[in-house]
Amino acid sequence: MHGNGGLVEGHPYGAVSVPIFQTATFAHPGIGRSTGYDYSRESNPTRHELESVMSTLEEADDSIACTSGMAAIGLCLELFEEGSHILCTEDLYGGTVRMFESIGEKRGVTFSYVDTSDIELVRKSIRKETKALYIETPSNPTMKVTDFAAMREIADEYGLLIIADNTFLTPYFQKPLTLGADLVVHSGTKFLGGHNDVLAGFVCIKGKGLSEKLRYTYKTVGCCLPPFDSFLVLRGIKTLSVRLERQQENAKKIALWLKDRPEVKAVYYTGLPEHPGYEINQKQASGCGSMISFKVDSEKRARKLLESVKLISYAESLGGVESLITYPMLQTHGDVPVETRERLGITEDFLRMSVGIENAEDLIADLEQALAE
Ligand SMILES: Cc1ncc(COP(=O)(O)O)c(C=O)c1O
Numbered sequence: 001m002h003g004n005g006g007l008v009e010g011h012p013y014g015a016v017s018v019p020i021f022q023t024a025t026f027a028h029p030g031i032g033r034s035t036g037y038d039y040s041r042e043s044n045p046t047r048h049e050l051e052s053v054m055s056t057l058e059e060a061d062d063s064i065a066c067t068s069g070m071a072a073i074g075l076c077l078e079l080f081e082e083g084s085h086i087l088c089t090e091d092l093y094g095g096t097v098r099m100f101e102s103i104g105e106k107r108g109v110t111f112s113y114v115d116t117s118d119i120e121l122v123r124k125s126i127r128k129e130t131k132a133l134y135i136e137t138p139s140n141p142t143m144k145v146t147d148f149a150a151m152r153e154i155a156d157e158y159g160l161l162i163i164a165d166n167t168f169l170t171p172y173f174q175k176p177l178t179l180g181a182d183l184v185v186h187s188g189t190k191f192l193g194g195h196n197d198v199l200a201g202f203v204c205i206k207g208k209g210l211s212e213k214l215r216y217t218y219k220t221v222g223c224c225l226p227p228f229d230s231f232l233v234l235r236g237i238k239t240l241s242v243r244l245e246r247q248q249e250n251a252k253k254i255a256l257w258l259k260d261r262p263e264v265k266a267v268y269y270t271g272l273p274e275h276p277g278y279e280i281n282q283k284q285a286s287g288c289g290s291m292i293s294f295k296v297d298s299e300k301r302a303r304k305l306l307e308s309v310k311l312i313s314y315a316e317s318l319g320g321v322e323s324l325i326t327y328p329m330l331q332t333h334g335d336v337p338v339e340t341r342e343r344l345g346i347t348e349d350f351l352r353m354s355v356g357i358e359n360a361e362d363l364i365a366d367l368e369q370a371l372a373e
Contacts, residue, residue, distance in 0.1 A: 019045075023044075058184050063202055064202065065230060068199045074221075078217045079161075082109065084109050085127050086130070086131065087133050088116075089136045091140060091346070112125060116133070122150075126160075135151060136165045141268075141291075141293045141328045141350070143270055147283075162176075164181040167318075169285055182210065183204070185204075190317065190318050191318075194239065195321055197232065244287070248288065251288075253364070254363060255269035255271060262297075264296055267293075267294045290355040291354055292353045293353070306327055309367070320354070324353070325351060
């Protein structure tokens with residue numbers, strides 16, 4: 001699984017775990033000479049190893065490790081000139097919408113949000129100033145699936161970049177750069193880190209031109225992942241496949257169980273064959289992950305469930321080994337305009353669960369007691 005930037009093999013003492021190069025600067029062997037590293041804002045050996053691993057996993061030409069997912073998304077935003085328009089999946093992570101609507105709009109970039117699972121709607125929504133499609137699939141939190149091949153066709157027709165947020169599935173289940181995307185962003189805080197103990201973000205890049213532009217901005221703004229955090233994410237990635245398989249297995253059991261509960265009105269999980277995006281997800285991804293959204297029969301029950309879970313934590317975030325349950329209306333999507341939220345069905349009865357690696361029967365028992373009156 002390791003990209004192996006030559007670091008582990010080349011390290012003295014045969015260390016099998018990548019050392020943490022906790023240094024801000026590197027001494028030069030002589031004038032005009034470098035060890036390959038000069039200053040950690042630009043590059044650092046521990047971070048370099050992590051970036052190589054990410055490039056291997058995402059089949060990218062380059063990957064940049066940032067301080068958070070938002071920092072990675074912010075870096076991509078810097079690619080666009082004033083007057084550009086970006087067409088986005090309508091139910092993006094709320095923090096992304098906040099960044100686009102505040103920082104993006106202030107810089108003169110405009111955004112519109114459509115259901116990108118509707119190919120004709122995407123085509124109709126392109127403007128003459130549109131420069132990119134920004135996609136989350138499955139989307140957050142309503143789990144709509146966007147067809148990458150169809151998006152690539154449209155992007156080629158209109159000369160657009162495709163940026164895909166691959167946080168929910170990770171390269172273990174889906175590799176957007178092989179499906180037509182130009183850039184992949186990640187909140188590495190989630191499945192990649194995997195233990196709810198580190199913030200991180202990535203931009204994985206196809207092509208030298210984009211890599212040069214983004215690296216220039218990266219070293220200029222300094223949103224670089226510190227060495228210790230790089231080590232933690234590297235350690236997390238070592239168990240990515242094992243964790244994701246277990247989390248997905250648990251999620252499938254929970255989705256099937258929720259579907260049969262009288263208190264549950266709807267279940268949104270791409271692993272259920274009746275999910276509208278099931279076929280497309282099967283075509284472009286090797287799994288459906290472990291994110292489930294569901295609607296209960298009243299706001300009262302939703303609130304009670306959040307306050308009654310014991311094994312599952314009522315907390316923002318996702319992807320770690322611990323199961324978390326979120327109230328998107330108040331938390332992850334609190335900054336999304338109310339009309340948009342209501343149109344998408346992100347209402348007071350809507351919950352999102354990130355399924356962890358615990359025993360599935362224990363998780364179901366916890367949900368059962370929390371759903372009860
Ligand atoms: C899909 C998605 N993208 C990006 C982010 C932002 O990542 P971070 O919290 O690491 O800044 C999140 C955070 O929840 C997310 O869920």
